Amino acid sequence: MKLQRSGFLAAGIALTATLALTACGSDNETPAAEGGSSAAAGDCVAGSLTAQGSTAQKNAMDEWIKAYQTQCSGAQINYQGTGSGAGIEAFIGGTADFAGSDSALKEDEQPKANARCAGGEALNLPMVIGPIAVVYNVEGVDNLQLDAPTLAKIYSGAITKWNDQAIAAQNSGAKLPDTAIQAVHRSGESGTTDNFTKYLSKAAEADWTFGNNKAWKAPGGVAATGSDGVAAKVKSTAGTLAYVELSFAENSDLSMAKIKNGAGEYTELTGESAGKTIAGAKIEGEGNNLAMSIDYNTTEAGAYPIVLVTYEIACSKGSPKAKEVQSFLKYTSSTAGQQELAELGYAPLPDSVRSKVETAVAAIS
Template sequence: MQVTRVARILAAGAVCSLLLAGCALNERPGDAPPAASVLSGTISATGASSQVAAQEAWMAGFQTANVRVTVNYEPTGSGTGRANFQAGASSFVGSDRAFTDDEIAAGGFRACIGDELVEVPLYISPVVVAFHLDGIDTLDLAPDTLASIFAGRITRWNDAAIAADNPEVALPDLAISPVHRSDPSGTQETFTRYLALTAPDAWTHGITDKWPITGGESAQGIAGVKQVITAGRGTIGFLDASQASGFGQARLLVAGEFVAFSAEAAAALVENSPLREGRAAGDLVFDVDPASAPAGSYPIALVSYLIGCQQYADAGTAALVKSYMTHMASPEGQAAAAANAGNTPISEGLREKVLAAIDLIRVGTEEP
């Protein structure tokens, strides 16, 4: 699936209800006509499927305000998106993790002049543990229990560990079918980070965007995982919150209490996380530690990044990427995404840092 200029069309007229967030950025009766935009051209990206609903809203608003601009976004998954960006096949990338220190040190970003990047966290959302069990809408799952399910040690829903977490639930004697991503995924890395840091004895496979063990079921992208969970009985997987409606959902143990997911609870985790030290001025990366989640927060929060070059060879590309990222970071852009995707808008303090990072984007011959 590719999200393209159709987002602008859907944002207008009688089908406005399909993209309420985007429509909020369009003209209302009585509004003065917007000033004509001087921007024109096309920019394209591939990347995180978690961002699809947010990208629909962002593109609708941006393309409505800039009628000669086309933004294309293809949800290939974060790993493929980063590879495409490094190969110079896209103008920017959406990724559920930032480039690592080693990846940046290795360089070779063919989309850029030089290897300095702008990486800004513009999509923050809970990662929901979703399951399909007839008649059960909510389960409490402690870290060791959840990790043992995905490690293949707990194989039936009426296992004693699950029963201990849920003493008042009539659990079925049914096989568990864990579902994971077949493609490299930042959402998957966020999930394995939670397992590795909160249940290291039960999950011994580390933090990885590629599923590290055999067994269970696999599917391409968030859409594929969602389809497999829907089609099966006894299935369990992990999904971005924007895709998790209609499933049973797990509450996770934090500071002695089980916490349901919400945008606010995910924000509490991220807001208590430091920015990584030693990064360049335009490289804003959070160090999120689910094992240190404060009481009341939700411990699996996806911090998804928009990534571009600090220096582009083409002036038109630099202007479009800079303007599009600025729109995504704006209060209007963040509100539109939240209305369409249910994610957490960034705080005012973080927005100030994000806009300063985006302001570093320029054509290669320009001076900072």
């Protein structure tokens, strides 16, 4: 099964038109300059920015940086996809002007990040919706279907062969080989891993005993560096199974499994199905700190349950690069900036969330 990019354009429109998240408390064309607060509308700030972190949002960042630098003469932005954990560490350590992360700052990270922001706080700004695909490389197997308990058992080492009865029972008629499963996971700290293991923790609680963490905790499996490394490993190696952001799965033309949701349906990963899960998410942060909570065990009909939101971690005030950070994030959170995502395997932020992000960015000082 190969997902077509055009579906995401339609999905992006649907997301923008219909999604409503509730607040609990307080990789080529230059984008059009209409809607939102685009760089072309006079918000350019010359100067350099250094950032790193999430590889999940790397394709989006590459596109945004290219477009922004085309519009804003004198602006230079360097974003390295080092992983969410490394990005947060660099932000806290003062070597990154902002960080990309696939998870909001944890309780023990927030005060350290706040200390970096003289007189301000470190904001969690949702910027990219990135569905997580379960990808595989098994010759002759199309339309693979899996539920959360089976995924948990594969990744914990309880299921080791492709023709295991638990897989066969969900894939009637499929010619599953009597070969070993190579379960690929991210090396280092990764927000994608954090979100994937959150899914397993919520949807396969009885079969997943390793909790959720940015660092992979389960034994066995094969590690690969970054989202591009995971995709390349699956592309080149028969018998592999992995989790990776949709944009990387799509760019590498990988087969994607249908995943069983809390309503008992095996759902294909599309913009619409991912959007149905996001529709049930909540904003947990207060004020301009927009951390979100996703229901990974959603019972919404037709919902694809494994979805992540990638954040930009930035100071509300106190950063010596506040004006430069604000200018760039005004573009990424604008209607024009978000429209760039539809063709890259991401889903644009719904306006109900995008407007909150714009408000938070506008207050950076």
